[in-house]
Amino acid sequence: xxxGFLHPGAMGISLAVSAQxxxxxxxxxxxxxxxxxxxxxxxxxxxxxxxxxxxxxxCDIIISVCPPxxxxxxxxxxxxxxxxxxxxxxxxxxxxxxxxxxxxxxSNDIEFVDGGxxxxxxxxxxxxxxxxxxxxxxxxxTCFQGGLLETELMGPEIGRASAIKMCFAAYTKGSTALLCxxxxxxxxxxxxQELEKQWSRNGSDFAERTHNxxxxxxxxxxxxxxxxxxxxLTLKNAGQPQGFHLASADIYSRISKFKGAAPVPSVExxxxxxxxxxxxx
Amino acid sequence: xxxGFLHPGAMGISLAVSAQxxxxxxxxxxxxxxxxxxxxxxxxxxxxxxxxxxxxxxCDIIISVCPPxxxxxxxxxxxxxxxxxxxxxxxxxxxxxxxxxxxxxxSNDIEFVDGGxxxxxxxxxxxxxxxxxxxxxxxxxTCFQGGLLETELMGPEIGRASAIKMCFAAYTKGSTALLCxxxxxxxxxxxxQELEKQWSRNGSDFAERTHNxxxxxxxxxxxxxxxxxxxxLTLKNAGQPQGFHLASADIYSRISKFKGAAPVPSVExxxxxxxxxxxxx
Numbered sequence: 420x421x422x423g424f425l426h427p428g429a430m431g432i433s434l435a436v437s438a439q440x441x442x443x444x445x446x447x448x449x450x451x452x453x454x455x456x457x458x459x460x461x462x463x464x465x466x467x468x469x470x471x472x473x474x475x476x477x478c479d480i481i482i483s484v485c486p487p488x489x490x491x492x493x494x495x496x497x498x499x500x501x502x503x504x505x506x507x508x509x510x511x512x513x514x515x516x517x518x519x520x521x522x523x524x525x526s527n528d529i530e531f532v533d534g535g536x537x538x539x540x541x542x543x544x545x546x547x548x549x550x551x552x553x554x555x556x557x558x559x560x561t562c563f564q565g566g567l568l569e570t571e572l573m574g575p576e577i578g579r580a581s582a583i584k585m586c587f588a589a590y591t592k593g594s595t596a597l598l599c600x601x602x603x604x605x606x607x608x609x610x611x612q613e614l615e616k617q618w619s620r621n622g623s624d625f626a627e628r629t630h631n632x633x634x635x636x637x638x639x640x641x642x643x644x645x646x647x648x649x650x651x652l653t654l655k656n657a658g659q660p661q662g663f664h665l666a667s668a669d670i671y672s673r674i675s676k677f678k679g680a681a682p683v684p685s686v687e688x689x690x691x692x693x694x695x696x697x698x699x700x
Numbered sequence: 701x702x703x704g705f706l707h708p709g710a711m712g713i714s715l716a717v718s719a720q721x722x723x724x725x726x727x728x729x730x731x732x733x734x735x736x737x738x739x740x741x742x743x744x745x746x747x748x749x750x751x752x753x754x755x756x757x758x759c760d761i762i763i764s765v766c767p768p769x770x771x772x773x774x775x776x777x778x779x780x781x782x783x784x785x786x787x788x789x790x791x792x793x794x795x796x797x798x799x800x801x802x803x804x805x806x807s808n809d810i811e812f813v814d815g816g817x818x819x820x821x822x823x824x825x826x827x828x829x830x831x832x833x834x835x836x837x838x839x840x841x842t843c844f845q846g847g848l849l850e851t852e853l854m855g856p857e858i859g860r861a862s863a864i865k866m867c868f869a870a871y872t873k874g875s876t877a878l879l880c881x882x883x884x885x886x887x888x889x890x891x892x893q894e895l896e897k898q899w900s901r902n903g904s905d906f907a908e909r910t911h912n913x914x915x916x917x918x919x920x921x922x923x924x925x926x927x928x929x930x931x932x933l934t935l936k937n938a939g940q941p942q943g944f945h946l947a948s949a950d951i952y953s954r955i956s957k958f959k960g961a962a963p964v965p966s967v968e969x970x971x972x973x974x975x976x977x978x979x980x981x
Contacts, residue, residue, distance in 0.1 A: 604940050608859075610854075613860075654885050659888075659951075
Protein backbone atom coordinates (compact mmCIF):
# COMPACT_ATOMS: atom_id res chain seq x y z
CA UNK A 420 0.00 0.00 0.00
CA UNK A 421 1.16 3.53 -0.76
CA UNK A 422 1.08 5.74 2.33
CA GLY A 423 1.18 9.53 2.16
CA PHE A 424 2.05 12.00 4.90
CA LEU A 425 0.83 15.61 5.16
CA HIS A 426 3.35 16.68 6.39
CA PRO A 427 6.58 15.10 7.63
CA GLY A 428 7.38 17.42 10.55
CA ALA A 429 9.31 16.26 13.62
CA MET A 430 6.51 13.85 14.57
CA GLY A 431 5.33 13.02 11.05
CA ILE A 432 8.74 11.88 9.84
CA SER A 433 8.96 9.31 12.65
CA LEU A 434 5.56 7.90 11.64
CA ALA A 435 6.67 7.85 8.00
CA VAL A 436 9.77 5.87 8.92
CA SER A 437 7.61 3.39 10.89
CA ALA A 438 5.51 2.84 7.75
CA GLN A 439 8.67 2.46 5.62
CA UNK A 440 10.10 -0.06 8.07
CA UNK A 441 6.86 -2.00 7.79
CA UNK A 442 7.52 -2.22 4.02
CA UNK A 443 5.27 0.46 2.53
CA UNK A 444 6.29 3.09 -0.04
CA UNK A 445 5.89 6.44 1.69
CA UNK A 446 5.09 9.69 -0.15
CA UNK A 447 5.18 13.40 0.62
CA UNK A 448 4.48 16.67 -1.24
CA UNK A 449 7.42 19.11 -1.30
CA UNK A 450 5.35 22.01 -2.64
CA UNK A 451 5.09 24.83 -0.11
CA UNK A 452 6.99 23.02 2.65
CA UNK A 453 9.91 24.39 4.67
CA UNK A 454 13.59 23.61 4.17
CA UNK A 455 13.58 21.65 7.45
CA UNK A 456 10.76 19.42 6.18
CA UNK A 457 12.62 18.85 2.90
CA UNK A 458 15.79 17.88 4.77
CA UNK A 459 13.87 15.37 6.90
CA UNK A 460 12.13 13.86 3.86
CA UNK A 461 15.34 13.57 1.86
CA UNK A 462 17.34 12.16 4.77
CA UNK A 463 14.79 9.39 5.21
CA UNK A 464 14.33 8.75 1.47
CA UNK A 465 10.62 9.58 1.31
CA UNK A 466 9.18 9.50 -2.22
CA UNK A 467 8.26 12.86 -3.75
CA UNK A 468 4.87 13.54 -5.32
CA UNK A 469 5.04 16.28 -7.95
CA UNK A 470 1.75 17.80 -6.75
CA UNK A 471 -1.05 17.27 -4.28
CA UNK A 472 -3.20 15.98 -7.16
CA UNK A 473 -0.57 13.37 -8.00
CA UNK A 474 -0.19 12.49 -4.29
CA UNK A 475 -3.97 11.93 -3.99
CA UNK A 476 -3.90 9.62 -7.01
CA UNK A 477 -0.88 7.65 -5.78
CA CYS A 478 -1.75 7.09 -2.12
CA ASP A 479 -4.06 4.42 -0.69
CA ILE A 480 -3.90 5.99 2.76
CA ILE A 481 -3.23 9.62 3.62
CA ILE A 482 -2.12 10.49 7.15
CA SER A 483 -2.69 14.10 8.20
CA VAL A 484 -0.13 15.07 10.87
CA CYS A 485 0.13 18.82 11.29
CA PRO A 486 -0.41 21.56 13.92
CA PRO A 487 -4.01 21.54 15.26
CA UNK A 488 -4.95 24.86 13.67
CA UNK A 489 -4.06 23.47 10.19
CA UNK A 490 -6.01 20.18 10.41
CA UNK A 491 -9.22 21.44 8.79
CA UNK A 492 -7.36 23.24 5.99
CA UNK A 493 -5.30 20.13 5.14
CA UNK A 494 -8.53 18.09 4.98
CA UNK A 495 -10.17 20.65 2.69
CA UNK A 496 -7.21 20.59 0.29
CA UNK A 497 -7.65 16.86 -0.21
CA UNK A 498 -11.26 17.33 -1.26
CA UNK A 499 -10.13 19.37 -4.26
CA UNK A 500 -8.57 16.25 -5.77
CA UNK A 501 -9.83 12.79 -6.57
CA UNK A 502 -8.73 10.86 -3.49
CA UNK A 503 -10.57 7.57 -2.89
CA UNK A 504 -8.60 5.89 -0.14
CA UNK A 505 -8.55 6.18 3.65
CA UNK A 506 -7.92 9.58 5.22
CA UNK A 507 -6.55 9.41 8.77
CA UNK A 508 -6.43 12.58 10.84
CA UNK A 509 -4.01 11.92 13.73
CA UNK A 510 -3.82 15.53 14.91
CA UNK A 511 -4.28 16.97 18.39
CA UNK A 512 -7.84 18.19 17.86
CA UNK A 513 -11.06 17.89 19.83
CA UNK A 514 -13.51 15.04 19.16
CA UNK A 515 -15.88 17.74 17.82
CA UNK A 516 -13.44 18.96 15.18
CA UNK A 517 -12.59 15.36 14.33
CA UNK A 518 -16.28 14.68 13.77
CA UNK A 519 -16.53 17.74 11.48
CA UNK A 520 -13.67 16.45 9.35
CA UNK A 521 -15.23 12.98 9.34
CA UNK A 522 -18.50 14.47 8.06
CA UNK A 523 -16.66 16.38 5.35
CA UNK A 524 -14.88 13.22 4.20
CA UNK A 525 -17.99 11.02 4.40
CA SER A 526 -19.96 13.42 2.22
CA ASN A 527 -17.20 12.99 -0.38
CA ASP A 528 -17.13 9.17 -0.09
CA ILE A 529 -13.71 9.14 1.58
CA GLU A 530 -13.15 6.63 4.37
CA PHE A 531 -12.11 8.37 7.59
CA VAL A 532 -10.01 7.23 10.55
CA ASP A 533 -9.71 9.22 13.80
CA GLY A 534 -6.23 9.16 15.31
CA GLY A 535 -4.39 10.61 18.29
CA UNK A 536 -0.68 10.40 19.09
CA UNK A 537 0.60 10.20 22.66
CA UNK A 538 4.33 10.61 23.28
CA UNK A 539 7.18 12.25 21.37
CA UNK A 540 8.46 11.26 17.90
CA UNK A 541 8.67 7.46 17.58
CA UNK A 542 12.43 6.86 17.53
CA UNK A 543 12.46 4.24 20.27
CA UNK A 544 10.11 1.37 21.16
CA UNK A 545 7.43 1.71 23.82
CA UNK A 546 7.54 5.50 23.72
CA UNK A 547 4.88 6.63 21.22
CA UNK A 548 1.32 5.39 20.83
CA UNK A 549 -1.03 6.01 17.93
CA UNK A 550 -4.63 5.57 19.05
CA UNK A 551 -7.02 4.81 16.18
CA UNK A 552 -10.82 4.78 15.95
CA UNK A 553 -13.21 4.14 13.07
CA UNK A 554 -14.33 1.29 10.81
CA UNK A 555 -10.98 1.28 9.00
CA UNK A 556 -8.79 1.82 12.08
CA UNK A 557 -7.21 -1.64 11.85
CA UNK A 558 -6.13 -1.01 8.25
CA UNK A 559 -4.27 2.12 9.31
CA UNK A 560 -2.71 0.25 12.24
CA THR A 561 -1.24 -2.39 9.90
CA CYS A 562 0.74 0.34 8.10
CA PHE A 563 2.91 0.69 11.19
CA GLN A 564 3.09 -2.82 12.59
CA GLY A 565 6.77 -3.34 11.73
CA GLY A 566 7.99 0.01 13.09
CA LEU A 567 8.71 1.62 16.43
CA LEU A 568 5.30 3.30 16.66
CA GLU A 569 2.83 1.42 18.87
CA THR A 570 -0.82 1.35 17.80
CA GLU A 571 -3.96 0.97 19.91
CA LEU A 572 -7.42 0.35 18.48
CA MET A 573 -10.31 2.28 20.11
CA GLY A 574 -13.24 0.70 18.27
CA PRO A 575 -15.42 2.01 15.42
CA GLU A 576 -16.71 5.24 17.02
CA ILE A 577 -15.11 8.38 15.55
CA GLY A 578 -13.90 10.78 18.27
CA ARG A 579 -12.62 8.28 20.83
CA ALA A 580 -8.99 8.44 19.67
CA SER A 581 -9.07 12.24 19.75
CA ALA A 582 -10.72 12.10 23.17
CA ILE A 583 -7.94 10.11 24.82
CA LYS A 584 -5.31 12.30 23.17
CA MET A 585 -7.02 15.45 24.47
CA CYS A 586 -7.28 14.04 28.00
CA PHE A 587 -3.67 12.90 28.09
CA ALA A 588 -2.25 16.18 26.77
CA ALA A 589 -4.60 18.13 29.05
CA TYR A 590 -2.42 17.11 31.96
CA THR A 591 1.09 17.05 30.49
CA LYS A 592 0.83 20.37 28.65
CA GLY A 593 -1.69 21.92 31.06
CA SER A 594 0.50 21.30 34.09
CA THR A 595 3.59 22.64 32.27
CA ALA A 596 1.68 25.83 31.40
CA LEU A 597 0.59 26.08 35.04
CA LEU A 598 4.24 25.87 36.13
CA CYS A 599 5.16 28.61 33.63
CA UNK A 600 2.50 30.90 35.14
CA UNK A 601 3.61 30.13 38.69
CA UNK A 602 7.31 30.67 37.98
CA UNK A 603 6.51 34.01 36.33
CA UNK A 604 4.33 35.00 39.30
CA UNK A 605 7.00 34.06 41.85
CA UNK A 606 9.61 35.94 39.82
CA UNK A 607 7.41 39.04 39.57
CA UNK A 608 6.79 38.99 43.33
CA UNK A 609 10.44 38.39 44.20
CA UNK A 610 9.98 34.99 45.86
CA UNK A 611 11.23 32.69 43.10
CA GLN A 612 14.44 31.76 44.89
CA GLU A 613 12.52 30.85 48.04
CA LEU A 614 9.93 28.86 46.05
CA GLU A 615 12.66 26.89 44.31
CA LYS A 616 14.30 26.20 47.67
CA GLN A 617 10.97 24.91 49.00
CA TRP A 618 10.55 22.73 45.89
CA SER A 619 14.03 21.28 46.50
CA ARG A 620 13.49 20.22 50.11
CA ASN A 621 14.13 16.66 51.21
CA GLY A 622 16.26 16.02 48.12
CA SER A 623 13.50 16.70 45.57
CA ASP A 624 14.58 17.61 42.02
CA PHE A 625 11.26 19.36 41.32
CA ALA A 626 12.82 22.83 40.85
CA GLU A 627 15.36 21.44 38.42
CA ARG A 628 12.72 19.51 36.47
CA THR A 629 10.56 22.64 36.35
CA HIS A 630 13.46 24.58 34.81
CA ASN A 631 13.84 21.86 32.18
CA UNK A 632 10.12 21.86 31.43
CA UNK A 633 10.03 25.64 30.90
CA UNK A 634 13.06 25.59 28.66
CA UNK A 635 12.06 22.57 26.57
CA UNK A 636 8.43 23.66 26.11
CA UNK A 637 9.41 27.10 24.88
CA UNK A 638 10.63 25.76 21.51
CA UNK A 639 7.32 23.92 20.93
CA UNK A 640 4.92 26.48 22.44
CA UNK A 641 4.02 28.02 19.05
CA UNK A 642 1.94 24.97 18.17
CA UNK A 643 0.59 24.30 21.67
CA UNK A 644 -1.75 27.31 21.84
CA UNK A 645 -4.06 25.80 19.22
CA UNK A 646 -3.96 22.44 20.99
CA UNK A 647 -4.87 24.08 24.31
CA UNK A 648 -7.91 25.67 22.66
CA UNK A 649 -8.96 22.25 21.35
CA UNK A 650 -8.58 20.80 24.85
CA UNK A 651 -10.53 23.68 26.41
CA LEU A 652 -13.38 22.95 24.01
CA THR A 653 -13.18 19.22 24.82
CA LEU A 654 -13.49 19.87 28.56
CA LYS A 655 -16.28 22.38 28.02
CA ASN A 656 -18.29 19.93 25.93
CA ALA A 657 -17.85 17.34 28.68
CA GLY A 658 -19.30 19.76 31.25
CA GLN A 659 -15.96 20.69 32.85
CA PRO A 660 -14.35 24.15 33.21
CA GLN A 661 -12.36 25.33 30.20
CA GLY A 662 -10.33 27.89 32.17
CA PHE A 663 -7.28 25.65 32.74
CA HIS A 664 -6.60 25.36 29.02
CA LEU A 665 -7.63 28.83 27.91
CA ALA A 666 -5.07 30.05 30.44
CA SER A 667 -2.58 27.50 29.02
CA ALA A 668 -3.21 28.83 25.49
CA ASP A 669 -2.43 32.35 26.77
CA ILE A 670 0.80 31.13 28.41
CA TYR A 671 2.00 29.32 25.28
CA SER A 672 1.19 32.26 23.03
CA ARG A 673 3.41 34.48 25.23
CA ILE A 674 6.43 32.25 24.54
CA SER A 675 5.65 31.31 20.93
CA LYS A 676 8.53 33.46 19.70
CA PHE A 677 10.96 30.73 20.78
CA LYS A 678 9.72 28.48 17.94
CA GLY A 679 12.37 25.85 17.20
CA ALA A 680 14.96 27.68 19.32
CA ALA A 681 18.24 25.74 19.54
CA PRO A 682 19.81 25.93 21.98
CA VAL A 683 16.70 26.44 24.11
CA PRO A 684 16.43 29.83 25.87
CA SER A 685 17.48 30.27 29.50
CA VAL A 686 14.86 30.16 32.28
CA GLU A 687 15.29 33.92 32.66
CA UNK A 688 14.54 34.51 28.97
CA UNK A 689 11.40 32.38 29.18
CA UNK A 690 10.25 34.25 32.30
CA UNK A 691 10.90 37.60 30.63
CA UNK A 692 8.65 36.60 27.70
CA UNK A 693 5.93 35.30 30.06
CA UNK A 694 5.95 38.56 32.00
CA UNK A 695 6.00 40.73 28.90
CA UNK A 696 2.34 40.43 27.98
CA UNK A 697 0.17 41.77 30.74
CA UNK A 698 -3.21 40.82 29.34
CA UNK A 699 -5.15 38.22 31.25
CA UNK A 700 -7.43 35.53 29.92
CA UNK B 701 4.64 34.53 76.35
CA UNK B 702 0.95 33.68 76.06
CA UNK B 703 0.05 32.50 72.57
CA GLY B 704 -3.53 32.40 71.30
CA PHE B 705 -4.93 30.48 68.33
CA LEU B 706 -8.00 31.44 66.28
CA HIS B 707 -8.88 28.63 65.73
CA PRO B 708 -7.41 25.19 66.48
CA GLY B 709 -8.59 23.26 63.38
CA ALA B 710 -6.66 20.31 61.95
CA MET B 711 -3.71 22.58 61.04
CA GLY B 712 -4.07 25.05 63.93
CA ILE B 713 -3.91 22.40 66.64
CA SER B 714 -0.55 21.16 65.34
CA LEU B 715 0.84 24.71 65.48
CA ALA B 716 -0.59 25.11 68.99
CA VAL B 717 1.17 21.93 70.11
CA SER B 718 4.46 23.20 68.61
CA ALA B 719 4.10 26.37 70.69
CA GLN B 720 3.25 24.31 73.80
CA UNK B 721 6.29 22.07 73.23
CA UNK B 722 8.42 25.21 73.03
CA UNK B 723 7.15 26.06 76.53
CA UNK B 724 4.45 28.66 75.97
CA UNK B 725 0.96 28.69 77.50
CA UNK B 726 -1.47 28.31 74.60
CA UNK B 727 -5.03 29.67 74.61
CA UNK B 728 -8.17 29.22 72.57
CA UNK B 729 -11.78 30.52 72.63
CA UNK B 730 -14.43 27.79 72.80
CA UNK B 731 -17.33 30.17 72.07
CA UNK B 732 -18.98 29.34 68.75
CA UNK B 733 -16.55 26.57 67.81
CA UNK B 734 -17.48 23.07 66.64
CA UNK B 735 -17.42 19.89 68.70
CA UNK B 736 -14.43 18.66 66.66
CA UNK B 737 -12.46 21.80 67.57
CA UNK B 738 -13.38 21.37 71.25
CA UNK B 739 -12.23 17.75 71.20
CA UNK B 740 -8.88 18.73 69.66
CA UNK B 741 -8.35 21.56 72.16
CA UNK B 742 -9.24 19.40 75.16
CA UNK B 743 -7.14 16.44 73.97
CA UNK B 744 -4.07 18.68 73.73
CA UNK B 745 -4.79 20.57 76.98
CA UNK B 746 -5.11 24.03 75.44
CA UNK B 747 -6.14 26.72 77.94
CA UNK B 748 -9.67 28.10 77.59
CA UNK B 749 -10.43 31.80 77.44
CA UNK B 750 -13.93 32.63 78.63
CA UNK B 751 -14.46 35.17 75.85
CA UNK B 752 -12.69 36.79 72.92
CA UNK B 753 -12.27 39.93 75.08
CA UNK B 754 -10.52 37.89 77.77
CA UNK B 755 -8.40 36.10 75.12
CA UNK B 756 -7.28 39.48 73.68
CA UNK B 757 -6.27 40.66 77.17
CA UNK B 758 -4.40 37.42 77.99
CA CYS B 759 -2.43 36.82 74.78
CA ASP B 760 0.86 38.43 73.74
CA ILE B 761 0.64 36.91 70.27
CA ILE B 762 -2.49 35.89 68.39
CA ILE B 763 -2.17 33.48 65.47
CA SER B 764 -5.05 33.50 62.99
CA VAL B 765 -5.31 30.11 61.31
CA CYS B 766 -8.65 29.63 59.57
CA PRO B 767 -10.15 29.04 56.10
CA PRO B 768 -9.17 31.84 53.65
CA UNK B 769 -12.69 33.25 53.39
CA UNK B 770 -12.79 33.82 57.18
CA UNK B 771 -9.42 35.59 57.55
CA UNK B 772 -10.74 39.15 57.28
CA UNK B 773 -13.65 38.48 59.64
CA UNK B 774 -11.37 36.98 62.31
CA UNK B 775 -9.11 40.05 62.04
CA UNK B 776 -12.09 42.41 62.41
CA UNK B 777 -13.30 40.60 65.54
CA UNK B 778 -9.96 41.28 67.22
CA UNK B 779 -10.29 45.02 66.64
CA UNK B 780 -13.41 45.10 68.80
CA UNK B 781 -11.30 44.31 71.86
CA UNK B 782 -8.23 45.86 73.41
CA UNK B 783 -5.48 43.70 71.94
CA UNK B 784 -1.99 45.25 72.07
CA UNK B 785 0.30 42.38 71.05
CA UNK B 786 1.40 40.84 67.74
CA UNK B 787 -1.25 39.58 65.34
CA UNK B 788 0.01 36.95 62.88
CA UNK B 789 -2.19 35.96 59.97
CA UNK B 790 -0.85 32.63 58.65
CA UNK B 791 -3.78 31.92 56.33
CA UNK B 792 -3.79 30.95 52.65
CA UNK B 793 -4.64 34.43 51.36
CA UNK B 794 -3.21 36.64 48.61
CA UNK B 795 -0.50 39.20 49.38
CA UNK B 796 -3.15 41.85 48.62
CA UNK B 797 -5.58 40.60 51.26
CA UNK B 798 -2.67 40.23 53.68
CA UNK B 799 -1.76 43.86 53.09
CA UNK B 800 -5.37 44.92 53.74
CA UNK B 801 -5.34 43.13 57.09
CA UNK B 802 -1.94 44.65 57.87
CA UNK B 803 -3.34 48.12 57.19
CA UNK B 804 -6.32 47.44 59.42
CA UNK B 805 -4.06 46.32 62.25
CA UNK B 806 -1.55 49.13 61.79
CA SER B 807 -4.29 51.75 62.03
CA ASN B 808 -5.20 50.23 65.40
CA ASP B 809 -1.59 50.12 66.65
CA ILE B 810 -1.40 46.34 66.49
CA GLU B 811 1.86 44.77 65.27
CA PHE B 812 1.28 42.54 62.27
CA VAL B 813 3.12 39.49 60.96
CA ASP B 814 2.42 37.90 57.56
CA GLY B 815 2.56 34.10 57.56
CA GLY B 816 2.04 31.24 55.14
CA UNK B 817 2.05 27.51 55.90
CA UNK B 818 3.36 24.95 53.43
CA UNK B 819 2.70 21.27 54.13
CA UNK B 820 0.13 19.35 56.15
CA UNK B 821 -0.40 19.54 59.93
CA UNK B 822 2.96 19.54 61.74
CA UNK B 823 3.00 16.13 63.38
CA UNK B 824 6.41 15.07 62.09
CA UNK B 825 9.71 16.93 61.59
CA UNK B 826 10.71 18.40 58.20
CA UNK B 827 7.17 18.26 56.89
CA UNK B 828 5.56 21.63 57.60
CA UNK B 829 7.04 25.10 57.10
CA UNK B 830 5.72 28.37 58.48
CA UNK B 831 7.02 31.26 56.37
CA UNK B 832 6.99 34.60 58.21
CA UNK B 833 7.45 38.18 57.04
CA UNK B 834 7.31 41.51 58.86
CA UNK B 835 9.26 43.48 61.46
CA UNK B 836 8.17 41.09 64.22
CA UNK B 837 8.50 37.87 62.21
CA UNK B 838 11.41 36.58 64.32
CA UNK B 839 9.38 36.97 67.51
CA UNK B 840 6.63 34.78 66.10
CA UNK B 841 9.20 32.24 64.90
CA THR B 842 10.60 31.84 68.43
CA CYS B 843 7.16 30.67 69.62
CA PHE B 844 7.68 27.47 67.67
CA GLN B 845 11.40 26.83 67.89
CA GLY B 846 11.08 23.79 70.16
CA GLY B 847 8.32 22.04 68.18
CA LEU B 848 7.94 20.06 64.99
CA LEU B 849 6.93 23.09 62.91
CA GLU B 850 9.79 24.55 60.85
CA THR B 851 9.95 28.32 60.46
CA GLU B 852 11.49 30.41 57.67
CA LEU B 853 12.00 34.17 57.86
CA MET B 854 11.20 36.14 54.67
CA GLY B 855 12.37 39.60 55.77
CA PRO B 856 10.42 42.68 56.88
CA GLU B 857 8.19 43.19 53.80
CA ILE B 858 4.54 42.22 54.42
CA GLY B 859 3.15 40.00 51.65
CA ARG B 860 6.22 37.88 50.91
CA ALA B 861 5.17 34.97 53.14
CA SER B 862 1.70 34.95 51.57
CA ALA B 863 3.29 35.15 48.12
CA ILE B 864 5.37 31.98 48.51
CA LYS B 865 2.39 30.15 50.03
CA MET B 866 0.17 31.16 47.09
CA CYS B 867 2.80 30.06 44.54
CA PHE B 868 3.42 26.73 46.22
CA ALA B 869 -0.28 25.85 46.59
CA ALA B 870 -0.94 27.10 43.04
CA TYR B 871 0.78 23.98 41.77
CA THR B 872 -0.17 21.33 44.32
CA LYS B 873 -3.87 22.21 44.50
CA GLY B 874 -4.10 23.57 40.94
CA SER B 875 -2.71 20.38 39.42
CA THR B 876 -5.01 18.21 41.55
CA ALA B 877 -8.02 20.24 40.37
CA LEU B 878 -6.78 19.83 36.79
CA LEU B 879 -6.67 16.05 37.27
CA CYS B 880 -10.22 16.11 38.67
CA UNK B 881 -11.44 17.93 35.55
CA UNK B 882 -9.57 15.55 33.22
CA UNK B 883 -10.83 12.40 34.97
CA UNK B 884 -14.41 13.71 34.79
CA UNK B 885 -13.95 14.56 31.08
CA UNK B 886 -12.51 11.13 30.26
CA UNK B 887 -15.31 9.48 32.21
CA UNK B 888 -17.97 11.54 30.43
CA UNK B 889 -16.48 10.65 27.02
CA UNK B 890 -16.10 6.96 27.84
CA UNK B 891 -12.29 6.82 27.59
CA UNK B 892 -11.35 6.79 31.27
CA GLN B 893 -10.26 3.15 31.28
CA GLU B 894 -8.00 3.70 28.26
CA LEU B 895 -6.56 6.90 29.78
CA GLU B 896 -5.74 5.10 33.00
CA LYS B 897 -4.09 2.30 31.03
CA GLN B 898 -1.97 4.89 29.18
CA TRP B 899 -1.05 6.53 32.51
CA SER B 900 0.05 3.12 33.81
CA ARG B 901 2.44 2.25 30.96
CA ASN B 902 6.05 1.30 31.64
CA GLY B 903 5.22 0.55 35.29
CA SER B 904 4.00 4.06 36.17
CA ASP B 905 1.75 4.43 39.22
CA PHE B 906 0.30 7.71 37.95
CA ALA B 907 -3.26 6.39 37.56
CA GLU B 908 -3.21 5.01 41.09
CA ARG B 909 -1.79 8.23 42.52
CA THR B 910 -4.43 10.19 40.64
CA HIS B 911 -7.17 8.09 42.25
CA ASN B 912 -5.66 8.79 45.66
CA UNK B 913 -5.45 12.52 44.96
CA UNK B 914 -9.11 12.73 43.90
CA UNK B 915 -10.27 10.80 46.92
CA UNK B 916 -8.12 12.60 49.49
CA UNK B 917 -8.81 16.10 48.16
CA UNK B 918 -12.57 15.61 48.23
CA UNK B 919 -12.71 15.80 52.03
CA UNK B 920 -10.81 19.13 52.04
CA UNK B 921 -12.29 20.70 48.89
CA UNK B 922 -14.83 22.81 50.85
CA UNK B 923 -12.05 25.12 52.04
CA UNK B 924 -9.99 25.04 48.83
CA UNK B 925 -12.40 27.06 46.67
CA UNK B 926 -11.67 30.24 48.63
CA UNK B 927 -7.94 29.54 48.48
CA UNK B 928 -8.11 29.05 44.69
CA UNK B 929 -9.78 32.46 44.37
CA UNK B 930 -6.97 34.02 46.41
CA UNK B 931 -4.41 32.35 44.15
CA UNK B 932 -6.24 33.47 40.99
CA LEU B 933 -6.06 37.04 42.28
CA THR B 934 -2.36 36.63 43.10
CA LEU B 935 -1.54 35.45 39.56
CA LYS B 936 -3.69 38.19 38.03
CA ASN B 937 -1.93 40.90 40.03
CA ALA B 938 1.41 39.48 38.85
CA GLY B 939 0.29 39.77 35.21
CA GLN B 940 -0.42 36.06 34.72
CA PRO B 941 -3.70 34.37 33.68
CA GLN B 942 -6.16 33.67 36.48
CA GLY B 943 -8.04 30.97 34.57
CA PHE B 944 -6.19 27.99 36.07
CA HIS B 945 -7.35 28.80 39.57
CA LEU B 946 -10.83 30.11 38.80
CA ALA B 947 -11.37 26.73 37.11
CA SER B 948 -9.86 25.06 40.20
CA ALA B 949 -12.29 26.96 42.45
CA ASP B 950 -15.16 25.68 40.29
CA ILE B 951 -13.86 22.10 40.55
CA TYR B 952 -13.49 22.24 44.33
CA SER B 953 -16.92 23.80 44.80
CA ARG B 954 -18.45 20.86 42.91
CA ILE B 955 -17.04 18.38 45.44
CA SER B 956 -17.39 20.52 48.56
CA LYS B 957 -20.20 18.28 49.82
CA PHE B 958 -17.61 15.68 50.85
CA LYS B 959 -16.41 17.98 53.69
CA GLY B 960 -14.60 15.88 56.27
CA ALA B 961 -15.86 12.62 54.73
CA ALA B 962 -14.42 9.56 56.47
CA PRO B 963 -13.88 7.16 54.90
CA VAL B 964 -13.19 9.19 51.77
CA PRO B 965 -15.64 8.69 48.88
CA SER B 966 -14.87 6.31 46.01
CA VAL B 967 -13.40 7.66 42.76
CA GLU B 968 -16.80 7.03 41.14
CA UNK B 969 -18.58 9.13 43.77
CA UNK B 970 -16.12 12.01 43.26
CA UNK B 971 -16.57 11.83 39.48
CA UNK B 972 -20.35 11.80 39.85
CA UNK B 973 -20.20 15.02 41.89
CA UNK B 974 -17.79 16.65 39.41
CA UNK B 975 -20.10 15.82 36.51
CA UNK B 976 -23.22 16.92 38.31
CA UNK B 977 -22.79 20.66 37.89
CA UNK B 978 -22.75 21.58 34.25
CA UNK B 979 -21.92 25.27 34.60
CA UNK B 980 -18.55 26.33 33.26
CA UNK B 981 -16.23 28.98 34.60
